[in-house]
Every structure is written in structure tokens, then in C-alpha cells.
Amino acid sequence: MDLGLSGKTAIVCASSQGLGYACAQELARAGCRLVINGRDAEALERAATALRRDTAAEVITVGGDIGDPTVQADLIAAAGQPDILVNNNGGPPPRGFRDLDEAAIHAGLDANMVTPIRLVQQVVDGMIERRFGRIVCITSGSVKAPAGGLDLSSGARIGLTGFLAGVAREVANANVTINFLLPGLFATRRLPAVINFAAQAQAIDVETAEARSRDRIPARRFGDPAEFGAACAFLCSAQAGFITGQSLLIDGGAYPGVL
Numbered sequence: 379m380d381l382g383l384s385g386k387t388a389i390v391c392a393s394s395q396g397l398g399y400a401c402a403q404e405l406a407r408a409g410c411r412l413v414i415n416g417r418d419a420e421a422l423e424r425a426a427t428a429l430r431r432d433t434a435a436e437v438i439t440v441g442g443d444i445g446d447p448t449v450q451a452d453l454i455a456a457a458g459q460p461d462i463l464v465n466n467n468g469g470p471p472p473r474g475f476r477d478l479d480e481a482a483i484h485a486g487l488d489a490n491m492v493t494p495i496r497l498v499q500q501v502v503d504g505m506i507e508r509r510f511g512r513i514v515c516i517t518s519g520s521v522k523a524p525a526g527g528l529d530l531s532s533g534a535r536i537g538l539t540g541f542l543a544g545v546a547r548e549v550a551n552a553n554v555t556i557n558f559l560l561p562g563l564f565a566t567r568r569l570p571a572v573i574n575f576a577a578q579a580q581a582i583d584v585e586t587a588e589a590r591s592r593d594r595i596p597a598r599r600f601g602d603p604a605e606f607g608a609a610c611a612f613l614c615s616a617q618a619g620f621i622t623g624q625s626l627l628i629d630g631g632a633y634p635g636v637l
Contacts, residue, residue: 381612382616383405383410383462385411386410387410387461387462388405389413389464391494391497393464394418394424394425395425396566397561397566397606398414400606401464401514401516404608404610405610405611410462413440415453426439438456440453444497445488445492459508461508463512465493468568469531469568470530474526478530483530487530489534491535502549502554505552506549509553511549514610518531519560519627519629520532520535521625539558542556550623555619555622557621560628562629563591563600564606569600573591594632595629595630596631598630600630605628609626609628
């Protein structure tokens, strides 16, 4: 399918690896010009080199913490007139809620709620003026099914979803959409931390915890980041203009509900 994205400019936050990189890769394949971001300068340049080699896309890098207002400004300046924003940021490490002090709570809320809202504020009016905009926020499957140890991540991302759900309805008539991608367990760098936390909480070895986590997924495997990237690219496509304010859960069937 031609996604109708050739020549569009996409900002993809936290995209030097993992799910962010997978989204950038699929958008590049669809013909987008990319502005990518990451804290690790070497990893970011490796990602940019791979994207240019594999897709021939124009790729601009902006290093630094996406929560830094200066980095945000640099991203938007590099993009010029962004058509697509993929909001992404690393989640807080799994921790019991009793272990969260005030500083940790505020840091988690800033990273996973306040920062993406600020980015939306800075790009959405230009999208409205140009009558095209696609905003995708990568949140978490824990938005649908909160889990112990991910309380801060769940809370911040549920807050983001609620905040932007109303904004999505406000801007839909300008062909600007805002949607949410909710990953379950994917084979990324974050997965071992989640498995290790589960092993400690259940007093079992890591191998057993990994097997149990996999077995709870009806697909009987962890997700492939490429699958996630393809879903992101579709939500950014010209054909997805009638989809907005929605949370797409990609978890291999792990969530047992129908809504």
C-alpha cells in the first residue's frame, strides 16, 4: 500500500533503537524525511547511518534528552514544518510504588506526560494550517491493564491519553489526528528489565520468569519491533485520517478484554 507519505517530514522521538527506531524505519520506507533523536550520540549516529543505507531517506539527527526544552526546539527547527510527530520516551524502570519518592514521581510524569504534551503544543497549529498532521504517542499496554511495578509508567501514560483524547477531537476537522500505540512485551532493550523485575517479585530465576511471560501471551512469543513500526506508519498514513483519539493495543492477545 502506498501510504501517501512521500515527501512528508516526521519527527520521531527516542528513535535510536527499539520501538522508536522501528517507527522511524517504516516512515523512511514510506518516503518520509526524518528527524530522529536519542540521548546516546553514538547510537543515534549508528541509527541514522543504517536508515540512510537501508531506505535512502534524508535523516537529520538531534541528540539529547527529549525532555530538555532546548532539544525540543532543535528538533522542531530541524524539521521546519513537521507533518508527523511520533512521541516516544523511555519509561521509568520498574519499581514498587512504595519505593517512589517525590522526585521520581515528578520525573516520570515529566518524561511520559508533560514532555509529549509540550511537543504537541509546538507542532499542532502548523499541522492545522497545512491541513495535514499525524501525531502518534507510544504509551504502553499497561494503560489498558496496569501492572505492579509499572505504576508510575501507567499513571503518566494514562494521564497523557486522557489529556490528548480531547485535543484529538478538537483538531480532527483539520485532518490532524492523534492516536496512541500501546505495546505489550516486545523484544527490545527494555524487556530484560521487565523480566528481571518479575523474577525478583516472584522469587524465581530469570529464565523461568521469561518463559512465564511468554506463555501468558496467546501468540506465544514476544513482539517484533518491525510489527510495531508498521502499525505506526499506517496510523500516520493518508488513509488513516478517519482514525483519531484511539488506543491501539499491540500485545499478541495478552489483554483478555474486548474493549
